Amino acid sequence: MEVLVLGVGMQGKAALHDLAASPLVSGVIAADRDVDSLRALVRTRGYRNVTCLPLDASDPSSIDALLRRRPAVVVDLLPIDFIGAVARSALKHGVHLVNTFYVVPELAALAGEAAAKNLVFLPEFGMDPGIDLVLLGEALRRLDRVKEVHSYGAGIPEPAAADNPLKYKITWTFDGVLRSYKRPARMMRAGKVVDIPAVDQFAAGNIHTIDIQGLGALEACPNGDALKYMEFIEDKSALTDMGRYSCRWPGHAAFWKKLVDLGFLDDSPVNVDGAAVVPRRFVASLLEPRLQYSEAERDVAVIRLDLRGWKAGRPARIVFDVLDRKDLETGFTAMSRTVGFTASIGAQMILSEAIRKRGLLSPVRDVPYEPFVAELAARGIMVSVSTGP
Numbered sequence: 001m002e003v004l005v006l007g008v009g010m011q012g013k014a015a016l017h018d019l020a021a022s023p024l025v026s027g028v029i030a031a032d033r034d035v036d037s038l039r040a041l042v043r044t045r046g047y048r049n050v051t052c053l054p055l056d057a058s059d060p061s062s063i064d065a066l067l068r069r070r071p072a073v074v075v076d077l078l079p080i081d082f083i084g085a086v087a088r089s090a091l092k093h094g095v096h097l098v099n100t101f102y103v104v105p106e107l108a109a110l111a112g113e114a115a116a117k118n119l120v121f122l123p124e125f126g127m128d129p130g131i132d133l134v135l136l137g138e139a140l141r142r143l144d145r146v147k148e149v150h151s152y153g154a155g156i157p158e159p160a161a162a163d164n165p166l167k168y169k170i171t172w173t174f175d176g177v178l179r180s181y182k183r184p185a186r187m188m189r190a191g192k193v194v195d196i197p198a199v200d201q202f203a204a205g206n207i208h209t210i211d212i213q214g215l216g217a218l219e220a221c222p223n224g225d226a227l228k229y230m231e232f233i234e235d236k237s238a239l240t241d242m243g244r245y246s247c248r249w250p251g252h253a254a255f256w257k258k259l260v261d262l263g264f265l266d267d268s269p270v271n272v273d274g275a276a277v278v279p280r281r282f283v284a285s286l287l288e289p290r291l292q293y294s295e296a297e298r299d300v301a302v303i304r305l306d307l308r309g310w311k312a313g314r315p316a317r318i319v320f321d322v323l324d325r326k327d328l329e330t331g332f333t334a335m336s337r338t339v340g341f342t343a344s345i346g347a348q349m350i351l352s353e354a355i356r357k358r359g360l361l362s363p364v365r366d367v368p369y370e371p372f373v374a375e376l377a378a379r380g381i382m383v384s385v386s387t388g389p
Contacts, residue, residue, distance in 0.1 A: 001024065001025060001026055001071075001072040001073075001351055002025070002026060002027045002028070002029060002069075002071040002072055003019050003025050003027075003028050003029070003071055003072060003073045003074070003075060003347050003351075004028075004029045004031065004066055004067070004069070004071040004073070004074040004075070004095070005019065005028060005029070005030050005031065005074075005075045005077065006031050006055060006057070006063070006066070006074060006075070006076050006077060006078050006082075006086060007031075007032060007055075007057070007076070007077040007078040007079075008030050008031075008032040008038050008041070008077070009032075009077065010171065010172060010333070010335070010336050010340075011077055011100070011126070011172070011335070011336050011339040011340040011343070012030075012032070012075075012077040012340060013041065013332070013336065013340065014332045014336035014337055014339070014340025014341055014344075015075055015077060015340035015341070015343045015344045016028060016030050016047070016050065016340075017045065017047075017330070017332070017340075018340065018341050018344035018345075018379070019075075019344050019347065019348075020045075020047040020048075020049060020050055022344070022348055024348050024351045024352055025049070025348070025351070026049065027049045027050070027051065028047075028049060028050045028051070029050075029051050029053060029066065029069065029071060030042070030050055030051070030052050030053070031052075031053045031054070031055035031066050032052075032054075032055055033054070033055055033056065033057070035052055035053065035054040035055075038052045039052045053066065057078050057079075057082045057085075060085045060089070063082070063085050063086055063089050064089045064092070064093075067086075067089040067090055067092070067093045067095055068093055070093055070094065070095060071095055072095070072096060072350075072351060073095065073096040073097070073098060073120075073347040073350055073351065074086065074090055074095050074096070074097050074098070075098045075099070075343050075344065075346075075347050076097060076098065076099040077099070077100065077340070077343065080101050080104070083099060083101060083104055083106060083107055083123075084104070084106035084107070086099070087106065087107050087110055087121065088110070090119070090121075091110055091113055091114060091117065091119065094117060094119065095119070096119055096120040096121075096122075096347075096350050097119070097120070097121045097122065097123075098122045098123075098125050098343050098346040098347050098350070099122075099123050099124075099125065099343070100123075100124070100125060100126030100127075100129070100130060100339055100342075100343055101123055101124065101129075102123070102124055102129055103123050103124065103360070107121065107123060107360065108360065110360070111359055111360035112359075114358070114359050114360055115358050115359030115360070118358050119358060119359075120350050120355060120357070120358055120359075120361060121359065121360045121361065122346050122350070122355070122361050122363070122366075122367075123360070123361075124362070124363055125342055125343055125346040125363055125367075126338070126339035126340075126342050126343055127153065127155075127301060127303065127335065127338035127339045127342060128151075128153035128303060129363070130338075130339070130342045130343075130363060131303055131322060131338060131342055131376070131381075131383075132151055132153060132303050132305060133362070133363035133364045134363045134364070134367050134369060134372050134373075135303070135305045135320040135322075135369075135383065136149070136151065136229065136232065136305055136307075136364055137232070137362075137363065137364035137365060137367070137369065138320070138369040139305055139307045139318045139320060140232060140233065140307070140364075141369075142311065142316075142318055143307060143309040143310065143311055143316060143318065144309070144310055144311050144312065144313075145235055145237075145238045145309045145310045146233050146235070146238060146239060146307060146308075146309040147238050147239060147240055147241070147308050147309045147310070148239075148240060148241040148242070148306070148307065148308040148309070149226070149229050149233075149239075149241070149242045149243075149305075149306075149307050150241070150242070150243050150244075150245070150304075150305075150306040150307075151226065151229070151243070151244045151245065151304070151305055151306075152210060152218075152220055152245045152246075152247050152302065152303065152304040152305075152306070153245070153246060153247065153302065153303055153304075154218060154246065154247035154248065154300070154301070154302035155171050155172070155299060155300075155301050155302075155334070155335045156168060156169075156218075156247070156248060156249060156299065156300055156302070157169045157293070157297065157298070157299055157300070158215075158297075158298045158299065158300045158325060159215075159216070160297070160298075161293060161294075161297035161298060161299070162249055164290070164291065165255070166252060166255060166287075166291070167248070167249035167251065167252060168248060168249070168252060168291060169291045169292065169293050169297070169299065170288060170291045170292060170293075171293075171299050171333045171334070171335035171336070172335060173288075174284045174287060174288040174291065175280075175281070175284040175288075178265060178280050178283060178284055180223060180246065181198070181201070181202075181256060181260070181265060182198045182265055182267075182280075183198055183201075183223055183224060184196060184197050184198045184201070185198075185201055185206075185222035185223050185224060185225070185226070185243075185244070186224075186225040186226060186227050187222055187226045187227070187241075187242055187243040187244070188226070188227065188239065188240065188241055188242040188243075189241055190240055190241065191239075191240045193227065196222050198260075199260055199261070201221050201222055201223055202221055202253040202254070202256045202257035202260060203257060204253075204254070204257075206221065206222050207219050207220065207221055207253050208220050209250070210247065210304065212302055212304070212321070212323060213321070213323075214323055215300065215302065215323060217250060218247040218248065218249065218250070218302070219247065219248055219249070219250050219251075219252065219253055220245035220246070220247050221245060221246050221247075221248070221253050222243055222244065222245055223244060223245060223246040224244045225244070226242040226243050226244035227242060229242060229244075230242070232362075232364045232365065238309065238310070247302060259283070263279055264279050264280070264282075264283050265279065265280045265283065266278075266279045266280060267279075267280055293326075293333070295331070296328070297326075298325050298326035298328065298333075298334070299325070299326050299333045299334045299335060300323065300324070300325055300334055301322070301323075301324045301325075301334035301335055301337070301338045302321075302322065302323055303320070303321070303322040303338075304319065304320065304321050304322075305318075305319070305320040306318075306319045307319075314389070315389045316387065316388075316389065317387065317388045317389065318385065318386075318387050319385070319386045319387075320383060320384070320385055321383070321384045321385075321386075322338070322376075322381065322382070322383050322384075323382075324337055324338055324380075324381050324382075327380070337379065337380075337381060338381060341376075341379050341381065342376075345372065345375045345376070345379075346367075348375070349367070349371065349372070349375070354368060354371045355367060355368070
């Protein structure tokens with residue numbers, strides 16, 4: 001069975017590598033704007049079952065021409081702007097779909113048609129969202145009632161590579177990082193919904209510290225809407241606290257809070273010697289070249305799900321942890337492994353029918369925990385679980 005990979009960037013290269021090695025996959029169609037570089041990559045890696053094709057994602061007919069080849073599954077690793085075009089074409093040609101983004105309205109609107117055509121549409125299947133959501137589903141199944149849900153994610157340099165004032169380097173586009181820094185947060189504290197404007201996500205009163213075994217202390221900043229998790233909790237009567245957090249090395253938040261307050265992440269152009277300059281784009285262009293990893297440096301990907309509640313009438317706590325590092329042998333970063341490998345696993349679980357449900361699926365409800373964690377472990381991505389009162 002063939003799998004189509006759309007977009008072979010940092011995460012797509014890892015997905016391609018994993019699919020090319022799978023006994024379930026007879027061939028991979030890899031499509032990217034820079035097809036010459038893609039062909040060079042395939043030659044260098046020695047992939048024997050990969051066909052490279054050009055893609056102009058801005059042209060829906062280019063996407064549709066690739067889906068017309070009717071692969072069994074398409075793994076969509078293009079930017080978020082193209083979710084709708086890919087999904088509509090997958091529906092038209094009867095192709096299962098995996099992507100790594102949260103569900104957008106365009107995709108949600110196709111849920112009924114996907115189910116009617118017996119197709120799997122599996123979004124939110126990378127690192128975060130992705131691995132975290134499968135772990136959330138298992139944690140919820142292990143508790144009878146839930147009081148607290150806290151979700152943490154980080155993509156940071158390991159200590160030896162955190163050698164700049166930000167203690168941060170880039171494993172995806174820096175503009176994407178800065179966009180996430182402009183995302184407001186919604187959480188629950190002591191039973192009350194709290195909205196945190198983007199300008200305050202780095203405020204000292206919104207930061208707390210967690211300790212990750214094998215890594216150390218990280219500061220956690222609220223980011224995104226944690227109340228989305230409520231839809232998966234049947235009995236909400238005991239729920240008091242929910243949060244979703246991005247983690248960085250200590251000091252990162254204080255640094256960025258100053259820049260945010262000074263307007264460095266604003267999107268309104270300012271006049272600089274007669275030229276209109278967008279502050280956020282200036283920051284991205286200035287810093288991105290200075291925040292690159294060397295080949296010998298490693299990044300770290302962190303996921304933590306921390307839930308408290310009750311089991312069999314007694315207080316219970318469940319903590320899931322994932323800590324992954326760059327593989328220096330293959331060159332794949334921890335971020336590429338946890339995003340790209342996960343997307344590939346999703347496609348292969350569809351092919352093997354480990355995922356049997358059809359329609360628009362959720363990793364929380366519809367991806368079986370044990371087989372998924374086994375697939376991660378086979379790739380050296382380990383999930384640890386601790387429990388207590």
